Amino acid sequence: MKPQSQFLDVVTRDEAERRFREHLNLAPLGRETVPLHAALGRVLAEDVAAPIDVPGFDRSNVDGFAVQAADTWGAMEEQARSLALVGETLAPGIVPRREVAHGQATAIATGGMLPRGADAVVMVEHTDAEDGQVQIRRAAIEGENVSYAGTDIARGETVLRAGQPLSSREIGVLAALGLAEVGVYRKPRVAIFSTGNEIVAPGAPLPTGAVYDSNAAIIGAAVEELGGLPVRLGVIPDDEALLSAALARGLECDAVVFSGGTSKGEGDLSYRVLAALGDPGIVAHGVALKPGKPVCLAVTGGKPVVILPGFPTSAVFTFHEFLAPVIRAFAGQPPERREHIAATLPMRVNSERGRTEYLLVGLVPTEQGVAAYPMGKGSGSVTTFSSADGFITIGQHTEIVDAGAPVQVQLLGQGLDPADLIFIGSHCVGLDWLTGELMRQGIRIKAMNVGSTGGLMAARRGECDVAGIHLMDPATGVYNLPLLTPGLDLIPGYGRMQGIVYRPGDARFEGLDAAAAIAAATTQPGCTMVNRNAGSGTRILIDRLLGSAKPPGYGVQTKSHNAVAVAVAQERADWGLAIDTVARQYGLGFIPVQEERYDFVVPKARRDRAPVQAFVALLQSAAAREALRGLGFALTTQPPLPETRCISTS
Numbered sequence: 289m290k291p292q293s294q295f296l297d298v299v300t301r302d303e304a305e306r307r308f309r310e311h312l313n314l315a316p317l318g319r320e321t322v323p324l325h326a327a328l329g330r331v332l333a334e335d336v337a338a339p340i341d342v343p344g345f346d347r348s349n350v351d352g353f354a355v356q357a358a359d360t361w362g363a364m365e366e367q368a369r370s371l372a373l374v375g376e377t378l379a380p381g382i383v384p385r386r387e388v389a390h391g392q393a394t395a396i397a398t399g400g401m402l403p404r405g406a407d408a409v410v411m412v413e414h415t416d417a418e419d420g421q422v423q424i425r426r427a428a429i430e431g432e433n434v435s436y437a438g439t440d441i442a443r444g445e446t447v448l449r450a451g452q453p454l455s456s457r458e459i460g461v462l463a464a465l466g467l468a469e470v471g472v473y474r475k476p477r478v479a480i481f482s483t484g485n486e487i488v489a490p491g492a493p494l495p496t497g498a499v500y501d502s503n504a505a506i507i508g509a510a511v512e513e514l515g516g517l518p519v520r521l522g523v524i525p526d527d528e529a530l531l532s533a534a535l536a537r538g539l540e541c542d543a544v545v546f547s548g549g550t551s552k553g554e555g556d557l558s559y560r561v562l563a564a565l566g567d568p569g570i571v572a573h574g575v576a577l578k579p580g581k582p583v584c585l586a587v588t589g590g591k592p593v594v595i596l597p598g599f600p601t602s603a604v605f606t607f608h609e610f611l612a613p614v615i616r617a618f619a620g621q622p623p624e625r626r627e628h629i630a631a632t633l634p635m636r637v638n639s640e641r642g643r644t645e646y647l648l649v650g651l652v653p654t655e656q657g658v659a660a661y662p663m664g665k666g667s668g669s670v671t672t673f674s675s676a677d678g679f680i681t682i683g684q685h686t687e688i689v690d691a692g693a694p695v696q697v698q699l700l701g702q703g704l705d706p707a708d709l710i711f712i713g714s715h716c717v718g719l720d721w722l723t724g725e726l727m728r729q730g731i732r733i734k735a736m737n738v739g740s741t742g743g744l745m746a747a748r749r750g751e752c753d754v755a756g757i758h759l760m761d762p763a764t765g766v767y768n769l770p771l772l773t774p775g776l777d778l779i780p781g782y783g784r785m786q787g788i789v790y791r792p793g794d795a796r797f798e799g800l801d802a803a804a805a806i807a808a809a810t811t812q813p814g815c816t817m818v819n820r821n822a823g824s825g826t827r828i829l830i831d832r833l834l835g836s837a838k839p840p841g842y843g844v845q846t847k848s849h850n851a852v853a854v855a856v857a858q859e860r861a862d863w864g865l866a867i868d869t870v871a872r873q874y875g876l877g878f879i880p881v882q883e884e885r886y887d888f889v890v891p892k893a894r895r896d897r898a899p900v901q902a903f904v905a906l907l908q909s910a911a912a913r914e915a916l917r918g919l920g921f922a923l924t925t926q927p928p929l930p931e932t933r934c935i936s937t938s
């Protein structure tokens with residue numbers, strides 16, 4: 289076997305950033321003029337000084353009569369002052385011709401231009417006009433109901449400054465000044481592509497073993513969010529000539545970013561293509577970061593060129609860490625303001641020594657403050673980044689962060705927006721249906737899938753409203769109920785039939801009952817199983833069925849019903865245990881073994897919260913029961929009576 293080249297120079301995050309920025313000019317790239325209607329979201333490239341006064345004349349704010357205030361003094365309801373009308377009506381846009389002298393008044397509309405001599409306007413409600421006279425029934429003071437010229441914006445005043453992002457409000461100001469176009473920073477053009485023979489553009493069919501290109505979509509949208517213009521070059525196969533050509537096209541833009549093939553494995557060509565760049569070329573390849581270790585940073589002729597690791601979480605993190613601030617600066621956007629909040633880690637976390645680790649977390653408000661749940665699905669996950677609220681940084685010298693440790697969470701969005709109802713526990717498509725219905729009722733839901741045991745722990749700590757669990761007590765064989773502790777209620781859920789899954793037509797299983805199928809599975813040579821993780825209810829059932837037998841594949845411990853089904857469908861294994869709803873999804877054969885209970889644990893202290901009650905009511909509704917039955921779950925025919933529906937332990 290040919291020796292693998294290793295990362296030659298793994299540097300710290302800060303050192304990588306220093307080297308990268310040393311060769312970049314973090315300033316706007318240039319400016320252009322755009323019409324006002326195209327200015328939304330752009331960044332002003334120049335200070336804007338008002339070319340006119342706004343308003344441009346002394347303006348009446350009401351419909352009424354322009355007067356000299358002194359003429360109205362002493363006027364009251366029962367003691368009106370009579371003024372002579374000058375015989376002109378000042379609608380908006382009319383330039384007054386006649387002066388208002390002592391003892392006179394002019395009819396004026398809201399927005400009308402105040403005539404010479406007048407210094408106040410009396411509202412029409414406080415007057416009566418007839419025969420060329422107006423009776424004033426309320427006194428006015430000088431300036432009453434008048435906006436003087438330039439009070440809103442004075443000519444020459446700097447109203448907006450360079451660097452100001454333009455929202456609808458600023459655009460309104462520019463329009464009020466009569467500006468039809470505005471000078472903004474030009475958007476940096478960022479070339480984006482993905483590499484890998486296995487990467488397929490969304491919309492195309494997905495061959496087995498292939499992966500949809502999520503990185504280019506995430507990065508393209510992020511570039512737009514940062515004020516840049518993505519130039520999408522698509523998916524480039526693992527071919528050095530094609531990659532070089534894509535890079536050359538990319539370098540016509542202001543920056544180039546692509547993902548995959550940086551970790552120096554077989555077929556990882558990306559960094560080799562970058563190695564041909566000079567002035568100065570690659571500045572860092574390998575950063576002591578998790579996720580993101582294989583990120584490769586280069587600069588050529590002042591243009592940043594970055595290879596992101598292929599794994600989506602790693603790609604997004606390293607993009608935001610290194611390239612996002614550069615794109616912002618090129619676009620003239622102000623630097624990002626990063627908000628932190630203090631939280632507590634509910635469970636122990638192990639970290640890799642020698643790498644600064646960014647751990648994505650979901651935040652849950654509790655009585656004691658905020659709990660930060662690790663959302664770790666690994667660097668390969670696409671969903672972690674979108675469902676996390678923030679991340680904590682674990683220093684490169686820390687190996688363990690204990691449960692209960694205080695942590696600082698860097699928020700990904702603006703502020704913490706707590707949900708109305710928090711589910712922590714095991715995932716189930718039945719629960720997906722229920723949460724969808726609750727969301728339609730306007731209830732904001734946060735759901736974290738951490739497994740049954742994690743959910744039960746969260747409920748015990750009072751960190752969730754509802755934990756969906758399916759845990760068998762090994763001593764009694766009873767699901768869920770024996771595991772309750774004081775302070776928890778059990779809301780009965782539904783039954784999920786567990787059974788042996790196999791490929792339809794497999795003569796080793798077809799037509800057998802559970803006992804015969806297990807006997808066949810453990811005696812037929814080469815018949816391979818896929819196991820479940822220790823601690824799961826399904827694993828307990830598997831071990832009961834197998835007794836002392838350990839067939840091939842016993843050591844392969846997947847973490848979900850879906851993973852079992854996929855392994856069997858794709859022929860990495862011949863049989864396993866999963867629930868029938870999942871078996872049906874994957875078109876597998878199914879031999880029923882035993883029903884498991886999927887129930888809901890609710891902390892008593894949260895039982896009376898309106899969203900919890902809405903959940904319980906929904907669960908017991910006829911519509912929900914019908915829908916759950918339709919999904920293949922087992923429900924008792926009669927819902928339990930309200931008094932008995934919740935089984936308490938205290």
Ligand SMILES: Nc1nc2c(c(=O)[nH]1)N[C@H]1C(S)=C(S)[C@@H](COP(=O)(O)OP(=O)(O)OC[C@H]3O[C@@H](n4cnc5c(N)ncnc54)[C@H](O)[C@@H]3O)O[C@H]1N2
Nearest residue numbers: 482499500501502503504548549550551581597598599602
């Ligand atoms: N022997 C070692 N192997 C690996 C190391 C290591 O140090 N030694 N580092 C690991 C780390 S850390 C990471 S991160 C990954 C990154 O590897 P690459 O940048 O070379 O990425 P690929 O191998 O091309 O892909 C990884 C993974 O991501 C999927 N992928 C790629 N592009 C996309 C895309 N555009 N959209 C969605 N998913 C994508 C790809 O199919 C792979 O599954 O390397 C480790 N290995």
Ligand code: MOO
Nearest residue numbers: 579580581602667
């Ligand atoms: O850096 Mo990799 O991103 O640990 O998975």
